[in-house]
Amino acid sequence: MNDYSDKPFDIEISVVCPVNNEEQTIGELCTRIDATLRNDGCSYEIIIVDDASDDSTPTILDELLGQIACLKVLRLTRINGQGIAIYAGVQNSVGKYVVIMDGDLQNLPEEIPLLVNKAREGFDIVSGLRQHRTESLLLKRVPSAIANWLLRTTTGCPAKDMGGFKCLNGDIARKIHMRSGHHRLLPAIVWGLGGSLAEIPVSFPPRKTGKSHYGISRSFDVACDIMQLWFKNSFKSRPLYLFGRIAFALFFLGAVIIAYLLFERFVMGINMGTRPPFLFSILFLLASMGFMATGFILEQLSETFCVVTQQKPYRVQQCKTGKSAQPPRDEAHSAGCAESEQCPRH
Template sequence: MSNPAPFVSVVIPVYNEEENVALLYEGLKRSLADRGFGWELIFVNDGSTDNSVKVLADLAHKDTSVKYMVLTRNFGQQAALTAGMDYARGNYIVTMDCDLQDPPEIVPAMIEKAKEGYEVVFARRAFRDESFFKRATASLYYKLLEKFSDTEVYGNIGDFRLITRKVLKQLKGMREKSRYLRGMVAWLGFRHAVLDYDRPKRIHGTTGFSLLKMVRLGMSGILNFSLLPIRFGLVIGLLSIFSGTAFLAYITYDTFINNEVYQLYKWLSVITFVFIGFMFILIWILAEYVGQIYNESKNRPIYVVEQEENFDHEPEITYSEG
């Protein structure tokens, strides 16, 4: 028989965070358990190659509120978050990173904000103690997504957020494989609030979120929640056609009116190559969308669990009708 549902579930993906797991546990314990909140802490080991699993096992042995699962391989942060949320039983579900850059101290404030009637509480990074390159690229990405997305997505908001059980139920019905959770939560449209915080610098270890992974996540957000790539390709194509036509008109005018002699085949060759280049860009954009459709059609699971500890229930997964 299952134990009573906890008041709050905290879901944390783990990838090579052996130095941070225990520190984050202590911080959350002070913020939640020591203040009387009923809680469960769900760690999802996403293919770590260090001693993260051993640290998790030790914590779970000492405190049954700590639960963890081990995925068979690295499925990615978004899949790991999904796995943890599928098992979460709390009235409120908080998702956050394990690198201590999402401060546990503000989780109680997020809960208080939810008690005011908000179904979603986003934690927004008012200040980021990160490199100029990361801050600049993140700012550019969010500005593009905010401007062209069909869904309202706030800038400087990652996966540090609180959702209610009502939101989680709807989110569980969205089983697409290409996952961009911050956009999916925004797309649901529930009443939400934003809580600002200062994001500190990582203290221990190195980020497992490489530039390539950031690009992939960014592309997932754009392709899933914006028609910007198609619109961009259309605009570039129209500009290319207009420019090429205008240049050919100019050559024609200069040849017949000013008697200038042009080796027209050279210019046509250049224009042809330009058009071929833009055609390849458009084909690539369409291929990205087709690739996502292909991945969805295979209907593979979002994640595979190899081991779990301190869970006394199976995950609850619902599917949207249609």
């Protein structure tokens, strides 16, 4: 993907962890992360995003601030959900690599170096492939398998597990505008941007305390998020292609029905004005005009969005120039184009 700078980083690893009412695990979590990264010998920061906890989690975090020098705590004013909490933490990170993990100790802090070492090989995102899951088969593992299959099918992303333990290139992570629920789709989002992906096996022990906030009802939310991502990846720049195809299909169907009814009217003498097929044909024709109008409106909105945000319809993977050649006029790459390294898509 290589759409990031080669500037030096004062901090190599930023660990972002959203928590909500994790008073029984937050102390152990922060201590184990600190010990793991300190033993690894790298520079790091630990960012805990408190999603408006109403137990003793804030008090424990205040105590930990005096014990762990690299700890940063963000307290949100209200419960925003895990995705927004992760987005807040990522936007406040400064590390070359950003590790995202859950706060219930089902993601082991001791395995953070495994993900980071893989990311150092040049991958834009490294996702943990959960092993030996002990959750409910019907309520957790089957819906998760279906969601992962649906995401692979609709986006082309080869990731087998979209779980919560990930390591991203910091510059790329901070450029992603994450909405609620998008944290589950990060591998597919990065893949859709042209990024490189790797998966490594990670442990996934049972929860020590409390209960999961995810139930079977979340499966429907995930399905909606997947469809939204599919639409964004496929038709964001040209929404008229989708709505235009639907409009032409409806128009063709309505026209065929009208032609058949006219044939019956003038050849066989059958009245068509009060027959249900005639009403359906009118409905199809009106719907086709509605879809076409929607496509035109979304087309204009998409163009306006790109102009206002100055987004480009391309990303440069690699740039090479001769000694006397001028670098491309792309502010994202002109500063260090000749020195950019290739990040192959695996």
